[in-house]
Amino acid sequence: MNMNTRNRETALVVFSGGQDSTTCLLWALKRYREVVAVSFDYGQRHREELACAKEIAQQLDVEWHVLDMSLLNQLAPNSLTREGISVDQEAPEEGPPNSVVDGRNMLFLTFAAVFAKQRSITDLVTGVSQSDFSGYPDCRDVFIKSLNATLNLAMDTTFCIETPLMWIDKADTWRLAQELGGLELVKEKTLTCYNGVRGDGCGHCPSCTLRRKGYEEFLARYRKDEV
């Protein structure tokens, strides 16, 4: 295969088992003939996250791989991977929340791209969203575009990073899952809760609050159209 042309038949989805990446996996399954999902093991505090990703991949009959990113934890100690550090219950007034691992998305996407090239896959799908920009510089569209160009130069290949959620908010992410026929799957099987509880989660951590607010907004925005 000539790696300077895009292969539109296969996609590699960066997949954590959360709401966003599960919605992206459903999106990819509608658009590509073949979909491969890759998750990263970076010593997450909740091992449940990988179990959750595995189950969803199995349920959707998607080829699934885990890549070891334990070095990430070694480089950038943070509250999502170290037991001893508490997650901010509310976002800090300035700067990113303390759950940030610097450069994490860049490393994940770069590893995913190396993996993809081994398989002659040129389309990478990631659930990052600028709407959702909570102080993470590597969720911005400008970063993703710059990274795409850099990956192409690094490996002399035409990667296309697809970001179906880049410009939509949490309510429209629920709407997208519904359109893709996966609303119940996303609501019940995904894990976004900082305390490691699947589905609706613990109900009180910042991630559960954000998820619930998005869902309520989704109901308010769309359900009335359907009555």
Place this chain on the structure above:
Amino acid sequence: MNMNTRNRETALVVFSGGQDSTTCLLWALKRYREVVAVSFDYGQRHREELACAKEIAQQLDVEWHVLDMSLLNQLAPNSLTREGISVDQEAPEEGPPNSVVDGRNMLFLTFAAVFAKQRSITDLVTGVSQSDFSGYPDCRDVFIKSLNATLNLAMDTTFCIETPLMWIDKADTWRLAQELGGLELVKEKTLTCYNGVRGDGCGHCPSCTLRRKGYEEFLARYRKDEV
């Protein structure tokens, strides 16, 4: 420290213990008050490479770290890391030599940047050279500049990637080592040989041939000036 300004006092050198990166280490020691060196353990066939890097760092009194990049080997099997694959004795007619690990420089520099940010270091030094471009897309200047921009966006920081060897050939790299007072050190202590022999090496692998040709060219080009 404000990470949007450049710290010109400290540099992080990506350091393999070879001719090029040792010359870069000497270069950095002249220009910065503090120099830190980082090497990568990616399951190199020659463990000697890391031992060599350690000894040179000790001799130059430079703080030295090894980062585990074993995942790289898992992703991209190749002839420098797998015992079973022989290195091309001559460069293939087309395309990069089979010792390439796709995206290797990008991963090394990105990990180095994450490490640097933890230490509030903004200057990264690497020995890549476009003159030396033997089919490796991630040694090109355009790649390094694109990567620099992407790293800055990813981590909201002002990194400066310094590439002292980008536009000079092997002969001028020897000349630079001489100017920096390190000609004997580079000639005797560094390891570039594919067969793991320090200094002048085995004498017959492609890397030894390139190194010797560069040294002979250096002698021819400059020694006459000094008589």
